Amino acid sequence: MTFRPSALALAAISIAALPLAAQQRPWLNPQLPAAERAHLLVEAMTVDERAQQLQDYAPAIPRLGIPDYQTWNEALHGVARAGYATVFPQAIGMAATWDPSLIQKEGDVISTEARGKFNGAVRDGNRRMFFGLTFWSPNINIFRDPRWGRGQETYGEDPFLTGQIAGGFIRGVQGPDPAHPKAVATSKHFAVHSGPESQRHSFNVDPSRRDLEETYLPAFRSTVVEAHVKSLMCAYNAIDGHAACDNTMLLKDHLRDAWGFKGFVVSDCGAIDDVLNGHHDAKDIVHASAISLAAGTDLSCSVRSPEFNQLAKAVQQNLITEQQLNQAAERLYTARFELGLYDGGKNPLDQISPDVAGDAQNGEMAEKVAEASLVLLENKNNALPLTGKAKSIAVVGPTADLLVALEGNYNGQARQYVSPLDGMQKLPGKTVHYAQGSTLADGVVVPVPRTAMPGGLQMQVFASTDWTGQPASTTTVPNIQNDWDYVPMVPGSKSPDYSVRWSGKLQMPAAGTYKLTIDGPSSFPHSPKETYRFLLDGKVVSEGSLRKPRNAAYKMPEGVPNTAPEPMEEPNPAKFSITVNDGKPHDLVVEYSHSADPSGGGIVLSWEPPTQPLLDEAVAAAKQSDVVVAFTGLSPELEGEEMPVHVEGFSGGDRTSIDLPKAQERLLEAVAATGKPVIVVNLSGSAIALTCAKQHAAAVVQAWYPGQAGGTAIARVLSGQASPAGRLPVTFYASTGDLPAFTDYSMKNRTYRYYTGTPLWGFGYGQSYTTFQYGTPKLSDATLAAGKPLTVTVPVKNTGRMASDEVVEAYLKTPQPDGPARSLVGFNRVHLNPGESRDVTLTIGERSLSSVTDAGDHVILPGHYELSVGSTQPGPGSNAVTASFDVQGTTTLPK
Secondary structure (H helix, E strand, O other): OOOOOOHHHHHHHHHOOOOHHHHHOHHHOOOOOHHHHHHHHHHHOOHHHHHHHOEOEEOOEHHHOEOOEEOOEOOOOOOOOOOEOOOOOOHHHHHHOOOHHHHHHHHHHHHHHHHHHHHHHHHOOOOOOOOOOEEOOOEOOOOOOOOOHHHHHOOOOOHHHHHHHHHHHHHHHHOOOOOOOOOEOEEEEEOOOOOOHHHOOOOEEOOOHHHHHHHHOHHHHHHHHOOOOOEEEEOOOEEOOEEHHHOHHHHHHHHHHHOOOOOEEEEOOOHHHHHHHOOOOOOOHHHHHHHHHHHOOOEEOOOOOOOHHHHHHHHHOOOOOHHHHHHHHHHHHHHHHHOOOOOOOOOHHHHOOHHHOOOHHHHHHHHHHHHHHOEEEEEHHHOOOOOOOOOEEEEEOOOOOOHHHHHOOOOOEOOOOOOHHHHHHOOOOOEEEEEOOOOOOOOOOEEOOHHHOOOOEEEEEEOOOOOOOOOOEEEEEOOOEOOOOOOOOOOOOOOOOEEEEEEEEEOOOOOEEEEEEEEOOOOOOOOOEEEEEEEEOOEEEEEEEOEOOOOOOOOOOOOOOOOOOOOOOOEOOEEEEEEEOOOOOEEEEEEEEEEOOOOOOOOEEEEEOOHHHHHHHHHHHHHOOOEEEEEEEOOOOOOOOOOOOEEOOEEEOEEOOOEOOHHHHHHHHHHHOOOOOEEEEEEOOOOOEOHHHHHHOOEEEEOOOOOOOHHHHHHHHHHOOOOOOOOOOOOEOOOOOOOOOOOOOOOOOOHHHHOOOOOOEOOOOOEOOOOEEEOOOEEOOOEEEOOOOEEEEEEEEEOOOOOEEEEEEEEEEOOOOOOOOOEEEEEEEEEEOOOOEEEEEEEEOHHHHOEEOOOOOEEEOOEEEEEEEEOOOOOOOOOOEEEEEEEEOOEEOOO
């Protein structure tokens, strides 16, 4: 018999060589496995201490050598809400690259910046939310309906594409060593969660077993089984009458038992409260917390509510066992020990400097991802790329110079942004005539454009809060739209106190009354002090606080740790009007003061101008130009997460219409009437029915929310410095008229796999500046035994005159009579020079070959299969080539 010492014996041996303090706290021994360290630590905690650790604000336990830790951190497309970071394209744009390897490189940049920011925060004693290493990304919910406002955060409508892009992101964020991850990624929101936002805390979904297994769960399974994600977030909604966070069908039967998940599960924020008040699954918060923990939720994101901090009471009341409490705590601490949070600076990753966040090299990666995400939808008579004949360009539209349309939501703060207007103005040999042209939608404000501030504004930053003393910096800016959350505004100072003065001229396009708004970015969950003053021709027009006073009667709920922030003072946007009697310049001074907290920071001066003067400016710009480039779209202030927006076409963050807003349709019609060719570049996080653009425009490009370098990427593609190769990760419908109701989660007549209508542009679609030819595909087997993978090799040749990427897409039709019309089963993005050929091989795994029965079983069916490979789905105008094969036998796959 071979003697194997126990884990405790090994711990004793290794601890003996450590300093006395570490010997007394064996969980601090980095030589022990992370799970063993977690077990030893949790064993040393009291029951109440264990319960307190199972929430996003985990308080310090000084006697055990454990500092406090904020589990809630965001990195959807870059480290978010923590100051300077590289801002990549929004998640939907990442999916449009169809390039998991590129997204893996992006994830690596994100986790490197995260380590640098975490190291700096620890050095400065900053234990705040958003500065940790456990990230609640990616969002892999299926974007089943274009009306959902949060669809921009996802990787689109297809479960296979979603799983592949998510896998790349997770591998990049977590790094190559599972035992020592750079950061922790979290697949969310588990499961069957995609709106409406206004009902998300209470709605129940009864999906068919087939829809559940065929559409809603595969990407989650892929991130667990293949990408080995270390964390997962349960959703707000209920499934089959049970809240997602107390749903054993999801958290036990699928996640733990069938998929073998070993990581920790966190609730969406406030979701345990929804177990009680939204779904009524329990009689009080103690019982709601207990049933959620017992079902498999390990951590509650409670914000400032009593949730899992009540679990000590649940143990006392015999609602859960102490072992169940221990198991959850050990899962959490295993991840934290793997991250090296308690290794005393001995982790090599602790040496990464905070200066890496948002540096120039990472900015180049953001530009590369943005360029790869651009999708050419329409190109009549080769209107693009813009040739040398187009010497003068009219740049019009509300998203041409809109900061938030670069950032998307859940974003960080870039050191430098390049708007589409900036990018176009930098094109050599081109003269740009700019006009905003319209607002995003009727009744919606947009930033006052640079055309109304001739010569720009002088921006002075002061180290004081009252604009006194010598300016710490003086620059010239084109207008006032800023996002300075946690950005150090005074060089060399870490103080959150500063003030800013903008001064220059304000010249309205015509006489009239103009509604103005001064507001700033979110400071969630904190409350800095922010004041403003607006002066015109030396007179104060408006001044005051940008915060509403906190309710003095509010008291923090019992049990909330002292690490939780005080309740927020709600934003108080300044709204006022000015009347000008002429179109002449007037003296403008805007002052802003920020203090008391480093969060938040910056203001945006917006307007809701009269319609006609903006249209007149755009028409004038078009008439003096060779071509018009119209930047249309939306913003994350119209589509997004549970927002108080209610204007025509938008409600609560979701969309009630997918048409381009009427204000922008009027703009397109006006500039098209000049007879000049119109190029439409659409910035949005979701599919828009661009029927008006398709009718009036010579070319249409979908640019998503393209991140900090979006303007550079757009200009390079429009000018022909790069060929577009992005593909749509969602279907662009002509309308929602033939779609099911938004609240209907059935997949019937949804997404390219089940839709029976004719879309404007289909999933997987995207044109190029060159052409590609596909040769005869070769299959590994003409007759395949059930359960065996298939490989297909196809020759692809660039038959045009320009080097370009090509996305090779493979779609399968199974013999299932009522199965999907076709399903994506493989893809590969490759680069080909003019005249270059390459054999591209795709492997189609057993799950992609399977069909899902009405009972929810994954079965490989015997019979005839049809495979198509090409630049997009098979159909009229497609260059897809086809091959067929037969499967003999049948087999049922694991859940």
